[in-house]
Amino acid sequence: MKIDPNSNADLSAQIAKSIRDAIISGDLIVDQRLPSEAELSDQFDVSRPTVREALKRLAAQSLIRTQRGATGGAFINKLSFEEAYPQQITTSTLLLSMNAVSFETACEARYTLERSCAPLSAMRRTADHLATMRAEIHRQSQPGLTDEAFCASDVAFHRALVDGAGNPVLSYQLAGAVEAMQPLMNMITFSARDRAKIIELHTALADALEANNATGVDAALAGLESYTTNLAKSVMEKRKNKA
Amino acid sequence: MKIDPNSNADLSAQIAKSIRDAIISGDLIVDQRLPSEAELSDQFDVSRPTVREALKRLAAQSLIRTQRGATGGAFINKLSFEEAYPQQITTSTLLLSMNAVSFETACEARYTLERSCAPLSAMRRTADHLATMRAEIHRQSQPGLTDEAFCASDVAFHRALVDGAGNPVLSYQLAGAVEAMQPLMNMITFSARDRAKIIELHTALADALEANNATGVDAALAGLESYTTNLAKSVMEKRKNKA
DNA sequence: AGTTATTTAATTGTCTGGCATTTAAATGGC
DNA sequence: GCCATTTAAATGCCAGACAATTAAATAACT
Numbered sequence A, B: 001m002k003i004d005p006n007s008n009a010d011l012s013a014q015i016a017k018s019i020r021d022a023i024i025s026g027d028l029i030v031d032q033r034l035p036s037e038a039e040l041s042d043q044f045d046v047s048r049p050t051v052r053e054a055l056k057r058l059a060a061q062s063l064i065r066t067q068r069g070a071t072g073g074a075f076i077n078k079l080s081f082e083e084a085y086p087q088q089i090t091t092s093t094l095l096l097s098m099n100a101v102s103f104e105t106a107c108e109a110r111y112t113l114e115r116s117c118a119p120l121s122a123m124r125r126t127a128d129h130l131a132t133m134r135a136e137i138h139r140q141s142q143p144g145l146t147d148e149a150f151c152a153s154d155v156a157f158h159r160a161l162v163d164g165a166g167n168p169v170l171s172y173q174l175a176g177a178v179e180a181m182q183p184l185m186n187m188i189t190f191s192a193r194d195r196a197k198i199i200e201l202h203t204a205l206a207d208a209l210e211a212n213n214a215t216g217v218d219a220a221l222a223g224l225e226s227y228t229t230n231l232a233k234s235v236m237e238k239r240k241n242k243a
Numbered sequence C: 001a002g003t004t005a006t007t008t009a010a011t012t013g014t015c016t017g018g019c020a021t022t023t024a025a026a027t028g029g030c
Numbered sequence D: 001g002c003c004a005t006t007t008a009a010a011t012g013c014c015a016g017a018c019a020a021t022t023a024a025a026t027a028a029c030t
Helices: A013-024 A039-046 A049-061 A081-098 A105-122 A127-141 A147-163 A168-180 A181-185 A192-210 A214-242 B011-025 B038-043 B046-059 B081-098 B103-124 B129-140 B147-163 B170-187 B194-210 B214-242
Strands: A066-067 A073-076 B066-067 B073-076
Touching: A013 A049, A013 A105, A013 B081, A039 A049, A039 A066, A049 A066, A049 A168, A049 B011, A049 B073, A073 A214, A081 A181, A081 B011, A081 B081, A081 B170, A105 A147, A105 A168, A105 A192, A105 A214, A105 B147, A105 B170, A127 A147, A127 A192, A147 A192, A168 A181, A168 B081, A168 B103, A168 B170, A181 B066, A192 A214, A192 B170, B011 B038, B011 B103, B038 B046, B046 B066, B066 B103, B081 B170, B103 B147, B103 B170, B103 B194, B129 B147, B129 B194, B147 B170, B147 B194
Parallel strands: none
Antiparallel strands: A066 A073, B066 B073
């Protein structure tokens, strides 16, 4: 392994890329131990701090994990869906907040993706998924619930719907879309009347899912999308008038 | 800012988290300059190498960029969709290869998501999107094309379809699903007959898109999914018999 | 005065060397 | 054979230094 010291990229970035490529290509496999930091600095002909910076880059992407002690070192990490979730959500959240994506666009994407899960979920959802959704509906109808808690429950409800499709890849992809919307949703203050309407649609959704009725689920989601969008629009309108 | 030296997490990880949280919460805004490494090491009461490791972690997630020189430093990076794409693809690819996701599951997720874009794309696709797709179809019918090139063209074709929906959030979410499939698709060797069938379905898809016919697009995608799945199944079958 | 060349200061990038901490294995005593 | 101790290997962290880069301040020259 050799590194070009005349490249405009950092040495640590080059080394990280070199190792990352080896992981992606399959040259390094899960749980395999990388050479020690001292050995790596020999191989790449750089100092140990530089190697360490490279390893931290990889650790930030959950590509490796490190362990101290005699048999320690850096190991290729088995990237799990559970680990990838938060990163996906963080990235999606920042993308939305930094790129001035309109509420409509984000909402459209979210419901478009979610509706695609409806047929599968209507087919495969288990009793557990249904129970989770009913429980969240119940929580949502509690009076003293804060807006944040209401939104969190909303996320949990929709996640159960998505998970009902029984496809982990789908769940992963949807996590970003659904959870990243939460900060945006939190900006909307839900009145008691709005909550009742949302709960009504959630109940219709759960009923349809219980009856394995894909069309009904889809209709409920469409209803939610249009209601949410209109709600957001009127909230924005009010704010503009006040200011 | 204070860091707990007794936590089981690395100091650099804690510092990175502290800064990352400040970015997510909006305390640090785009293009804002972080304190210099020397100042940060004072503030967090750690050494400069430790601060640097923290900054490299953030750089690995494209959350900051650094610049050398008198007015240099670390700046909060505006995370763009373009930057986020490759990371999303890398993560999706590794998730598939490390978690023994079956071809069927991955394929189902990919086409489920893609079909959800069909109605929007049939409504909004521009002439450009259509031209890209026609061009890719033409490339796919070239005789001497390698399997890799054929798959790459396939990806470009489907990406044009997704982009046609005119929703950047949707395009971003789909990028992972579509592109991460490519390595799996590459494992299938396409015979001339298979390619002809795929091109036929692509043509039908483009025709339906040109006619703003959402149902037609959806049908073509459904056809592609079942054809691809069956193809993969028979390839796996043959391999098993040989071995 | 205006323009160009030079110096200076600030900052990141990298290296050397070292010590602290953690962990498992080797060693030794019973 | 079992338990306590030592040892060695590895990561985690630090101090200090120098190199490279960059922009601004300064000086020199026309």
